[in-house]
Amino acid sequence: MKNVLHAKCVRCGRTYEAIPTLTTCQCGGILDIVYDYEHIKTVLTRETLARRRDNSMWRYRELLPVEEETEAPPLRVGWSPLYRARALAERLGLRALYIKDDGINPTASLKDRASAMAVAKAREAGARVIACSSTGNAASSLAGNAAAAGMETYIFVPSRAPKGKVAQLMTFGATVVSVQGSYEETFELSRQAIGRWGWYNRNAAVNPYLSEGKKTVGLEILEQLDWQVPDFIAISVGDGCTIAGLWKGLKDLYALGWIDRLPRLISVQAAGCCPINRAIESGEDWRPMEENTLADSIAVGVPRNADKALQAIRESRGLTVNVSDEEIMAAQKLLGRTSGVFGEPAGVTGTAGVKKLCEQGKIPPDASVVSVVTGSGLKDVANAIAACPEPISIPGDMASLLEAFAARGISAYSNLSNR
Numbered sequence: 001m002k003n004v005l006h007a008k009c010v011r012c013g014r015t016y017e018a019i020p021t022l023t024t025c026q027c028g029g030i031l032d033i034v035y036d037y038e039h040i041k042t043v044l045t046r047e048t049l050a051r052r053r054d055n056s057m058w059r060y061r062e063l064l065p066v067e068e069e070t071e072a073p074p075l076r077v078g079w080s081p082l083y084r085a086r087a088l089a090e091r092l093g094l095r096a097l098y099i100k101d102d103g104i105n106p107t108a109s110l111k112d113r114a115s116a117m118a119v120a121k122a123r124e125a126g127a128r129v130i131a132c133s134s135t136g137n138a139a140s141s142l143a144g145n146a147a148a149a150g151m152e153t154y155i156f157v158p159s160r161a162p163k164g165k166v167a168q169l170m171t172f173g174a175t176v177v178s179v180q181g182s183y184e185e186t187f188e189l190s191r192q193a194i195g196r197w198g199w200y201n202r203n204a205a206v207n208p209y210l211s212e213g214k215k216t217v218g219l220e221i222l223e224q225l226d227w228q229v230p231d232f233i234a235i236s237v238g239d240g241c242t243i244a245g246l247w248k249g250l251k252d253l254y255a256l257g258w259i260d261r262l263p264r265l266i267s268v269q270a271a272g273c274c275p276i277n278r279a280i281e282s283g284e285d286w287r288p289m290e291e292n293t294l295a296d297s298i299a300v301g302v303p304r305n306a307d308k309a310l311q312a313i314r315e316s317r318g319l320t321v322n323v324s325d326e327e328i329m330a331a332q333k334l335l336g337r338t339s340g341v342f343g344e345p346a347g348v349t350g351t352a353g354v355k356k357l358c359e360q361g362k363i364p365p366d367a368s369v370v371s372v373v374t375g376s377g378l379k380d381v382a383n384a385i386a387a388c389p390e391p392i393s394i395p396g397d398m399a400s401l402l403e404a405f406a407a408r409g410i411s412a413y414s415n416l417s418n419r
Contacts, residue, residue: 003040004065007031007208010307018065020125023206030307031208032248033065037255046227046258055079057113057216063252065212066120073119074148075106078216082224082370088338092358096368098230099351100221101341103376106148107168109297109347110217110242110374111141115202117213118142119149122200128152132202133190135183135238136165137297137346137375142202143172154199156190158183162296162380182291184302204241205304214245215252221370222253229259231367232319234266236349236374237276238298240309243267246372247312263370265318267309268353270295270325275302276309277320286310294325294383297346297375319362323352329387331355332377342377342384350374 006015007022011029016022018033025031044062052059057078080102089097105112115138122130130146131154132138139155146153153174157166158181169176179186187203194201204210221233233250237243243265253259269277272292279286286306291299303309313320323331328345331352335341343351351371357363377384392408394400405412 001065001067003035003062005034005036008034010311020121021200022208023201030205030305032308033208033212035063035252035255037252041256044256049223057116057213057220060216060219063219063249064117064216065209066117067124070120070124073116073145075112075116075145077105077112077116077145079220080104080217082221083339083341085339088335091334091338092355093365094358094363094369095366096230097354098221098225098368098370099335099339099341100217100370100372101343102217102372102374103341103343103347103379105141107137107141107144108376108379109137109141110214110372111137112145113213113216114138114204114210114241114245115141115145115213117209118200118202118207119145119151121207121209122151123149125200127200129154129197129199130202131155131190131194131199133157133183133187134161135296135299136161137379138202138204139174139176140165140168140172143169143174147172147174154193156186156193158186160296162382164379164381183300184288187302187304203304204239211241211245211248211305211308214242215249217372218246218249219253221372222250222259225370227259229261230263230370232266232354232363232369233263233372234268234350234354234369235372236295236298236346236353237267237269237309238300238346239303240276240305242374244305244308244312247316262316265313265316266350266353266357266369267313267318267320268350269320269322270298270328270349271322272325273299273301274322276306276313277322279306279310280313280320293328295328295345295349296380297344298349319357321353321357321362323349323356327352327356329383332384333387335373336377341373343373344375344377344379345383347373347375347377347379
């Protein structure tokens with residue numbers, strides 16, 4: 001790969017050749033892919049990028065760690081819409097708010113970006129089988145992307161994973177192992193199985209290429225904003241891989257000279273499971289936590305990418321905020337009613353954090369903010385149903401409709417002009 005120099009441990013600094021089967025450093029640290037930006041500048045510019053018609057994450061191929069001859073996986077991943085949320089911005093007292101809806105990806109989450117990269121690297125490694133552990137979204141994204149590429153998958157999920165996500169896995173033909181225990185126990189079993197059978201490892205704790213796929217969400221945001229840098233980008237945080245990838249993409253653009261400053265990150269975690277934010281706020285090392293939140297995709301009590309995530313938050317002078325499950329579900333309804341975007345609990349956690357920080361006066365009213373919705377609400381309809389009132393149920397006649405409206409205090413508006 002002409003665009004890649006090597007991989008470097010974020011903990012001890014040791015470097016490695018960037019081969020497809022790259023895992024962790026011998027010290028146990030997570031590796032980071034280091035690029036040759038001077039070479040990239042000779043083959044990629046903002047102008048050449050603007051002329052491309054590939055509206056997927058692979059439009060940034062020169063900034064991705066894949067061989068030139070490696071074929072992109074079949075599913076179209078990336079280039080999700082960035083909406084200007086004017087009504088919600090007004091509600092929150094912000095100058096500008098944008099919603100990046102990654103729930104429109106093929107398996108309905110941002111995790112498709114990492115899984116597409118995993119499939120590409122597995123092909124380079126000559127692997128036929130890929131495996132991972134997941135709270136849900138990484139699993140379904142891997143199963144879907146691998147199925148499209150004709151590869152087999154073995155997926156390990158904790159038994160609390162939402163049925164809708166497990167149904168996705170089964171539909172995509174994955175061999176699913178539901179572990180009666182925590183995510184930490186699920187991860188450990190997957191690690192042992194991968195080691196025993198030599199499957200390609202899609203776990204973010206081990207595979208440094210996954211955050212390189214996730215970073216494309218940051219590349220897209222800036223391109224969609226015509227390279228005008230927002231003041232803040234908010235995102236939900238679980239194992240830390242997504243926020244680390246987002247930051248990596250932003251730093252890539254800065255290194256290329258395509259943007260003249262970097263935004264501040266907002267790390268949003270569930271109050272019932274916030275080991276990364278707690279480490280930032282206390283100034284101490286992160287410590288494991290119980291996984292007490294309905295936002296299953298970020299219920300990670302032992303974050304495997306903590307080093308990269310903490311580095312990203314600190315380097316960006318980022319803000320941290322923890323939100324309750326009640327605040328998350330309130331944000332789900334608020335986002336839907338003001339913006340028409342339906343996000344799952346973990347997907348709207350970033351927006352819940354933006355709302356809370358605005359109410360606390362920690363985001364200036366003249367700021368521009370991007371909130372990333374990381375997964376579709378259709379991933380977890382059970383919680384959405386529980387948070388909403390029952391629909392009006394009546395016989396099919398106007399008298400019953402009028403009676404029901406009166407009972408709920410509804411004044412029906414008419415589009416008919418007075419005559």
